[in-house]
Amino acid sequence: MVRELITRFGRENIGFLWIMAEPLLFAGLVGIVWTFLRAPDDSGISVIAFVASGYIPLTFLRQSIGRSAKIFQTNGSLLYHRQVKVLDFIFVRVTIEAIGATMAYIFAGIVLGFLGFFPFPADISALVGGWAIYIFFVLSVATLLAPFSEMSEAIEKLIPITVYIAIPFSGVFNFAAWLPPNIREAMMWSPLVSGMELMRYGLFGDLVTPYYDLPKALGISIVCLLVGLVLCRRVRRTLALA
Amino acid sequence: MSPSTSNSGSGMIHCRNVHKTYRAGKTDKIVLDGVDFSINPRDRIGLLGRNGAGKSTLIRLIGGVEMPTSGKIIRRMSCSWPLGFTGGFQGSLTGYDNARFISRIYDKPYAEMRAFVEEFTELGSQLQMPVKRYSSGMRARLAFALSLAIEFECYLIDEVIMVGDKNFQDKCKDEFFEKRTDRALLLASHSLSTVRRYCNRAIVLKNGNATVYEDVNEAISVYEAL
Structure with missing residues (x-):
C-alpha cells in the first residue's frame, strides 16, 4: 500500500525533479562566493564540495520537517479510504524527499566531480551509513512534529523556525573537529551531527577527522520515533476532517 | 486503527454506544451521544435529522474517516467511503x-x-x-x-444525489435501486420523497440520539415535527 502511495505521490511530483537543481545552484553560488572571500583552504577540501555536501541534506531536512506540519489535514481527503493510514503520509513524504535529495547528491557529485570540485567518495559505506542515520532522524522528527502540529497551532507556526534554529546543530557548515571539545561533546547529542560527520568522512576520507556517536544518534531517533508514533495514534482518534 | 476493518463476507455493520465529541474552543460539543443500531444486508436506511444533527458525522464514523470518541463500530461487510461533496x-x-x-x-x-x-x-x-x-x-x-x-456491500451516501441533474439522479436510482438491490445503503437526505420511496427503515437523529423506525412513514412524520 505504501508503495502504491509512493507511485501516486510520485506522479503528483513530476515537476519535483527541480528540487535536484535547487541545492546544486545554491551550493554552486555559495561555493563560488566563499572561494573568493576566503583564502584557499589548505586542508585539500574544496569549499564547493563542502557546501554541497552539507546543503543537500539540509534541504532534505527543511522540506521533510516543513511539510510535516499539518500533513494529516492537507492529505485528509485520502483518509476517506480506510486502507490509507496517517503514518503513510509521513513515510511517503520523507521517502520522496530522501529520494530527491539522494538524486540531487549524486547528480551534484557527478557534475561537480566532472569539474574537479568534488572528490570521489573515499568510503561509500560510511557515506551511505551517515545518510541513513540522517534520514532516520529526520523521519523520527517528522513523525513527532506531525501530530504536534495538529495539537497546537503555535507549534505548527514554529516548525519553520525550528528548522533554522537546527542549522547550527546540524553540522552542515562546520566540522565537529573545529569545535572546542566541550561543545563538540554537546553536539554529539544531535543525530544530525553524527550523520553529517559520517557522511563527510565517507566523502573526504582521511582528510577529515569525524566525530560521531552512533548509540546516541540511534537512541535519540528511536525515542523520537516511538513518542511520535504514540502521538500519531492519539491524534488520529480526535482528528476532525472538514 | 478501527476495531474491525474486515472487508469480506456478507454481514452487518453495528454501531455500539457510539459517542462523538468535538472540541469547539474551550467547550466540548457533543454531536453523538450513544448511538446504537445495525445495518443488515440489503437494508435501505434513510438518515434524517436537521442541519447539524450529526448525520454527516455518523456517516464519517461508519466509513472510518473519523474515530468515535467512545463506543465501537463493527464492520462485517465492505463499506464505501462516505460519498459526499x-x-x-x-x-x-x-x-x-x-x-x-x-x-x-x-x-x-x-x-x-x-x-x-x-x-x-x-x-x-x-x-x-x-x-x-x-x-x-x-x-x-x-x-x-x-x-x-x-x-461495495454497503454504500454510505451523504446528501449528494441531490446535487446531480435529472440524468444523474436517474442513473443513481437505476444503479442502486434496480441493479444493486442486494446492497445495503445508508442515505442521509433531506429529500423525503426519496427516503419514502426507496428506504425500508429510517433513523432520526436528534440531540445526539438516534431512533430507528422500521416504518419509514412514521420516521418522516417525526422528522417533520422536529
Whole structure:
C-alpha cells in the first residue's frame, strides 16, 4: 500500500525533479562566493564540495520537517479510504524527499566531480551509513512534529523556525573537529551531527577527522520515533476532517 | 486503527454506544451521544435529522474517516467511503488519476474502472482536468462512478444525489435501486420523497440520539415535527 502511495505521490511530483537543481545552484553560488572571500583552504577540501555536501541534506531536512506540519489535514481527503493510514503520509513524504535529495547528491557529485570540485567518495559505506542515520532522524522528527502540529497551532507556526534554529546543530557548515571539545561533546547529542560527520568522512576520507556517536544518534531517533508514533495514534482518534 | 476493518463476507455493520465529541474552543460539543443500531444486508436506511444533527458525522464514523470518541463500530461487510461533496479525492489530480489511485488501493483492474467511469460519468475529456476544478455535480458523478465500480456491500451516501441533474439522479436510482438491490445503503437526505420511496427503515437523529423506525412513514412524520 505504501508503495502504491509512493507511485501516486510520485506522479503528483513530476515537476519535483527541480528540487535536484535547487541545492546544486545554491551550493554552486555559495561555493563560488566563499572561494573568493576566503583564502584557499589548505586542508585539500574544496569549499564547493563542502557546501554541497552539507546543503543537500539540509534541504532534505527543511522540506521533510516543513511539510510535516499539518500533513494529516492537507492529505485528509485520502483518509476517506480506510486502507490509507496517517503514518503513510509521513513515510511517503520523507521517502520522496530522501529520494530527491539522494538524486540531487549524486547528480551534484557527478557534475561537480566532472569539474574537479568534488572528490570521489573515499568510503561509500560510511557515506551511505551517515545518510541513513540522517534520514532516520529526520523521519523520527517528522513523525513527532506531525501530530504536534495538529495539537497546537503555535507549534505548527514554529516548525519553520525550528528548522533554522537546527542549522547550527546540524553540522552542515562546520566540522565537529573545529569545535572546542566541550561543545563538540554537546553536539554529539544531535543525530544530525553524527550523520553529517559520517557522511563527510565517507566523502573526504582521511582528510577529515569525524566525530560521531552512533548509540546516541540511534537512541535519540528511536525515542523520537516511538513518542511520535504514540502521538500519531492519539491524534488520529480526535482528528476532525472538514 | 478501527476495531474491525474486515472487508469480506456478507454481514452487518453495528454501531455500539457510539459517542462523538468535538472540541469547539474551550467547550466540548457533543454531536453523538450513544448511538446504537445495525445495518443488515440489503437494508435501505434513510438518515434524517436537521442541519447539524450529526448525520454527516455518523456517516464519517461508519466509513472510518473519523474515530468515535467512545463506543465501537463493527464492520462485517465492505463499506464505501462516505460519498459526499468533499473527501476521497486528491484535488490536484485529474479524474483519471483519481480513478487509478482508487483502483489501486481497492485492488480493482484499472481498465475496467476506467471504462465504467467514462460510461457512468459522461464527463468525457473533463476527466483529464484536476478534480478541484469540478463542479459539485461533476464530483458527485465521479464519486459514484468510482464507488460503484468497486462494488461495495454497503454504500454510505451523504446528501449528494441531490446535487446531480435529472440524468444523474436517474442513473443513481437505476444503479442502486434496480441493479444493486442486494446492497445495503445508508442515505442521509433531506429529500423525503426519496427516503419514502426507496428506504425500508429510517433513523432520526436528534440531540445526539438516534431512533430507528422500521416504518419509514412514521420516521418522516417525526422528522417533520422536529
